[in-house]
Amino acid sequence: MSSLALRTLYKRPATSLRPLQALVAQRGVSGTRLNNKPSLSHQTDSSMSSVLPPPSPPKMSFQDIFAASQGEHQGVWKNLWDKGTYHYWDRGQASPSLVDFLRDHPDLFQPSETPLTALVPGCGRGHDVNLFADLGMQAYGLELAASATDIAREFSETIAPPPAPGSRSYITGDFFSNEWLNRLDTKQFDLVYDYTFMVALDPAKGLRELWAERVAGLIKPGGTLICLEFPLYKAYDLPGPPWAIRSETYVGLLESVGFERVHHEKPRRYLPAGKDTDMISAWRRT
Numbered sequence: 001m002s003s004l005a006l007r008t009l010y011k012r013p014a015t016s017l018r019p020l021q022a023l024v025a026q027r028g029v030s031g032t033r034l035n036n037k038p039s040l041s042h043q044t045d046s047s048m049s050s051v052l053p054p055p056s057p058p059k060m061s062f063q064d065i066f067a068a069s070q071g072e073h074q075g076v077w078k079n080l081w082d083k084g085t086y087h088y089w090d091r092g093q094a095s096p097s098l099v100d101f102l103r104d105h106p107d108l109f110q111p112s113e114t115p116l117t118a119l120v121p122g123c124g125r126g127h128d129v130n131l132f133a134d135l136g137m138q139a140y141g142l143e144l145a146a147s148a149t150d151i152a153r154e155f156s157e158t159i160a161p162p163p164a165p166g167s168r169s170y171i172t173g174d175f176f177s178n179e180w181l182n183r184l185d186t187k188q189f190d191l192v193y194d195y196t197f198m199v200a201l202d203p204a205k206g207l208r209e210l211w212a213e214r215v216a217g218l219i220k221p222g223g224t225l226i227c228l229e230f231p232l233y234k235a236y237d238l239p240g241p242p243w244a245i246r247s248e249t250y251v252g253l254l255e256s257v258g259f260e261r262v263h264h265e266k267p268r269r270y271l272p273a274g275k276d277t278d279m280i281s282a283w284r285r286t
């Protein structure tokens with residue numbers, strides 16, 4: 001046998017030691033003899049922990065966390081927010097694709113005597129809400145967990161207030177329920193923006209169709225839906241969130257509930273997550 005083969009044969013993977021270490025740590029090693037070494041019973045707990053560190057739990061991916069929840073996704077989102085674990089999706093800024101799109105299409109928003117109203121479902125820390133408010137709109141961000149809206153509100157207090165008549169509000173509620181809507185004076189909005197919200201809803205549960213119907217009900221006739229389409233590059237057999245989508249899916253969902261696509265463009269600038277693949281679309285509610 002070559003020396004390389006021998007080295008491979010006898011190289012014991014570090015993980016094969018884990019069950020033994022775990023057992024020892026669990027039992028407190030009183031009176032245990034390992035490899036003919038003297039009993040360790042006289043050692044203190046702190047010296048033991050440096051000799052036999054407990055095995056670290058296996059790291060779960062974002063998608064694994066959702067898969068393990070047996071379909072209880074709302075509980076997962078709330079739990080992530082309660083723990084302040086939003087780094088998975090938070091980009092720290094409004095998407096430059098949206099900023100450019102709004103700048104390029106002032107025609108989408110006719111001057112009005114009252115400030116325009118905008119809603120961002122699943123707004124996260126509220127970067128897009130804050131952008132719409134800075135453009136003079138009454139902007140509302142909706143989030144599932146009270147901890148999420150607390151975090152969004154606290155974040156907004158660290159940035160400059162929006163210029164009049166802009167305002168920003170963060171509301172706790174389930175997008176599909178009327179409970180939060182009943183608490184607002186506004187029942188329909190001039191603008192709804194979707195980025196990484198619809199694709200965070202499990203398509204296997206029919207939630208995309210429900211999202212489309214709900215969005216249609218939340219936008220005034222003549223109002224606008226803007227979708228930053230993501231992740232268009234992702235294979236359909238990969239787990240979510242986010243779940244894979246294509247531009248044709250948006251067309252199928254939204255035309256069937258009374259939207260007409262008025263713009264569909266490749267952005268000039270992107271967030272890194274969707275670089276060179278995202279598309280941005282605007283839909284008029286007929």
Ligand SMILES: C[S@@+](CC[C@H](N)C(=O)[O-])C[C@H]1O[C@@H](n2cnc3c(N)ncnc32)[C@H](O)[C@@H]1O
Nearest residue numbers: 077089090122123124143144174175195196200
């Ligand atoms: C992928 S994150 C995106 C957050 C935000 N759009 C961003 O880009 O930072 C999806 C968000 O949707 C929220 N969410 C999921 N289901 C919801 C529901 N039924 N109603 C309201 N918010 C929901 C989650 O709490 C989560 O913050």
